[in-house]
Amino acid sequence: MTDQYGNKALISPVSQSDLEPIARLAREIWYLHYPGIITVRQIDYMLEQRYRPDVIASQIAAHEAWWDKIEAGSFLAGFACYEPGSATDSVKPVSVKLDKLYVHPKAQRHGFGHALVEHVEASSRERGFSKLYLQVNKGNTGSIAFYRRAGFEITDSITIDIGDGYVMDDFVMSKRLGGNTG
Numbered sequence: 001m002t003d004q005y006g007n008k009a010l011i012s013p014v015s016q017s018d019l020e021p022i023a024r025l026a027r028e029i030w031y032l033h034y035p036g037i038i039t040v041r042q043i044d045y046m047l048e049q050r051y052r053p054d055v056i057a058s059q060i061a062a063h064e065a066w067w068d069k070i071e072a073g074s075f076l077a078g079f080a081c082y083e084p085g086s087a088t089d090s091v092k093p094v095s096v097k098l099d100k101l102y103v104h105p106k107a108q109r110h111g112f113g114h115a116l117v118e119h120v121e122a123s124s125r126e127r128g129f130s131k132l133y134l135q136v137n138k139g140n141t142g143s144i145a146f147y148r149r150a151g152f153e154i155t156d157s158i159t160i161d162i163g164d165g166y167v168m169d170d171f172v173m174s175k176r177l178g179g180n181t182g
Contacts, residue, residue, distance in 0.1 A: 009112060009121045013017045014067035017054035019053035022069065026051040029102045042166045049162070050100075052179050059083075065099065068119060070112050080116045083126065085133060095131040095174075096124040112126065115181035116176065117150045125177050144171065151175045 014022060034043050049055070059065040064084035068126055069076060079102060083119075085095030098120055103113045124132055134152065136143050156172035 003007065009070055009072045009077065009115060011068055011070045013057065014069050016057065018069055018076075021055050022056060022067070023053050023077055025076055025079065025104060026102060027098075029086055029104060032105055037137055038166075045166055046162070046163055056081075062163040066123065068116070068123075070103075070119075072107070072112075075107070075110045076104070077107035077110075078116060080120055082120050082132075084129075085131070094129060095133055096120070096127075096129045098132055101134070113146060114150060121143050121177055130177050131174060133172055135168065135170040135172055138169050138171055140156055144173070147173050 009133060029122045030043050030047055031040075038046075059081070060067055065081050067079065067081045069079045071077060079100065080098065081100035082096050083096045085097045098117075101113065101116055101120075103116070121132060131150075133155070134147065135158070136147060138157070152173035152175045155174045157170060158168075158170055160168045160170070162168055
């Protein structure tokens with residue numbers, strides 16, 4: 001896949017030097033996308049909780065989550081974060097939670113989001129997982145439509161208290177991962 005300038009897209013793990021750029025990209029995307037869905041105060045609260053470089057570094061170092069980025073040339077187009085889910089068989093988790101997937105608005109509708117989803121699916125299958133799920137705000141209709149096109153179905157509706165008087169009012173969307181090699 002290439003961007004509109006002919007740059008080949010590359011997906012790779014997030015490194016230490018990517019932490020600040022990922023945090024800046026998250027901030028830019030959230031302020032462009034989420035006002036009208038959640039309040040700016042909740043945006044600030046959630047960015048502080050989830051996208052500080054030290055938080056990302058800690059998750060990567062502890063092997064709690066996998067963070068990958070997609071670049072086209074020198075342009076950081078987006079990123080994904082995924083982690084073992086809570087559903088288990090008798091020994092290990094069977095599901096992966098796609099916790100974060102964001103593509104810069106300038107890079108949307110060029111296949112970067114689908115490339116990230118396909119990458120997460122392949123990586124999850126290689127790790128022996130059989131199900132991929134995510135949470136998406138019920139008012140985030142564009143993202144819900146994107147995930148439906150990617151094969152996800154709404155499987156639950158949840159409201160989670162995230163502290164400081166804020167909640168996440170989300171749909172849970174999931175899909176089976178075929179071709180499990182685990």
